[in-house]
Amino acid sequence: MEHGAVTADFLGLTFNLSNVLMITVSSVIVFLIAVLATRTLSMRPGGMQNFLEWVVDFVKGIINSTMDWHTGGRFLALGLTLIMYIFVANMLGLPFAVVVDHNLWWKSPTADPTITLTLAVMVVALSHYYGVRMKGVKEYGAEFFKPMKFLFPLKIIEEFANTLTLGLRLYGNIFAGEMLLGLLVGLTKMGIFAGVLGIFPLIVWQGFSVFVGAIQAFIFTMLTMVYLAHKVSHDH
Amino acid sequence: MQNLILGAAAGGGLNTGDILYQLAAFLILLVLLRKFAWGPLMGIMKERQSHINSEIDAAEKSRQEAKSYLETQVAELKKAKEEAKSIIDNAKKQGEAQGEAIIKASRDEAERVKEAALAEIASEKEKAVATLRQEVAALSVKIASKVIAKELDESSQEKLINEYLQEVGESR
Structure with a gap:
């Protein structure tokens, strides 16, 4: 099940063209869903508007469970975009995978640790940015020495651990899912008997x-809000 | 060994381009969605919320109004009922008093009329008796003078007296 990837070097940067394609596809799908659902807004919502309003309320619930709305309201757009982008990205690899010349083209972009860690680093960087902006450098710095001064090294490690776990959890789940899907598809190709037998676990998986x-x-999204709340709120 | 390097699972080396591309794509998506989707959606949700709030306030207000209106109506009705009752009571009392007064007046009147009638009857009777008395006296004088004027035998005398008496009776 090892697939290669087509890479291209541009301006000294290495691009995995499959990732570029799938990031673009995910972004376009999310954009289309969101914009088409909000084309005809009305006071009495129906259909897609209802769905999107449910998503908004869902993310509002996530934010409200980690911080008060006065501080957390500004993160609503971030949370909405994150949850929809990651969900769509996760779904993209499920119906099929496209392999051309042993190079994997169509897959979930989130099945690549580069992508998930990029998102994770972005979230943690945002949490530090908002921590400094909303509490000031002094209070932000003091957070690293609470509740005991000698815990400072642990606090530093925590930041890296948060980033890594946030990114790798997503990557691991989606990559493992796609890997097993690939294996089950391989099983169904081994013969008629295996094909009939293998279709059931494939459907289940x-x-x-x-x-x-x-x-x-x-x-x-939940952990994003938790990390943001840790840096932003005053009562921790 | 290369597969153990993070970010190198799908290809060799660190895909620095992917990192930047993902970051740029996500940020662009964030900005675009904030402008084209979340903004308007949040606007309409806020609008609906304020609409519902104002509707609830209005409903509450009209409910209060209806309640106070009902209270004043009930009080008014009670007042009107009491007023009607007092009016009826007054009228009844007045009617009774008036009726009694009328009965008393008519009784007095009847009494007065009766007494007047009795008095008139008595005076008429007296008058009649007096007239009769005069007439009888006059007749007696006449008869006596006639009897005296004529010398008659007993039978013709009697006949004459009867004649005169008859004459008197007829003229009465």
Whole structure:
């Protein structure tokens, strides 16, 4: 199940063209869903507007469970974009994978640790940025020496651990899901008997992957808000 | 060994371009969605919320109004009922008093009329008796003078007296 990837060097940067393609596709899909759903807004919502308003309320619930709305309201757009982008990205790899010349082209962009860690680093960097901006450098710095001064090294390690776990959790779940999907597809190709027998676990695993993809999108957004709340709120 | 390097699972080396591309794509998506989707959506949700709030306030207000209106109506009705009752009581009392007064007046009147009638009857009777008395006296004088004027036998005398008496009776 090892697939290669087509890379291209441009301006001294290495691009994995599959990732570039899938990031673009995910972004466009999310953009289309969100914009089409909000084209005809009305006071009495129906159809897609209802769905999107449910998503908004869901993310509002996530934010409200970690911090008060006065501080957390500004993160609503971030949370909404994160949860929808990650969910769509997770779903993209489920129906099929496209392999051309042993190079994997169509997959979930979140099945690549580069992508998930980029998102994780972005979230943690944002949490530090908002920590400094909303509490001032002094109070922000003092947070690293609470509750005991000797815990400072642990606090530093925590920041890196947070970043790594946030990114790798998402990557691991989606990558493992796709890997097992690939293996099951391989099983169905081994013969008629194996094909008939293998289709059932394939269906089950696809259903489970939808669940996992949704849960991971929720967890990523939830943890984002938790980290932001840690840096931003005053009572910690 | 290369597969153990983070970010190198799908290809060799660190895909620095992917990192920048993902970052740029996400930030652009964030900005675009904030402008085209979340902004308007949040606007309409806020609008609906304020609409519902104002509707609830209005409903509460009209409910209060209805309640106070009902209270004043009930009080008014009670007052009107009491007033009507007092009016009826007064009227009844007045009617009774008036009726009694009328009965008393008519009784007095009847009494007065009766007494007047009795008095008139008595005076008429007296008058009649007096007239009769005069007439009888006059007749007696006449009869006596006639009897005296004529010398008659006993039978013709009697006949004459009867004649005169008859004459008197007829003229009465």
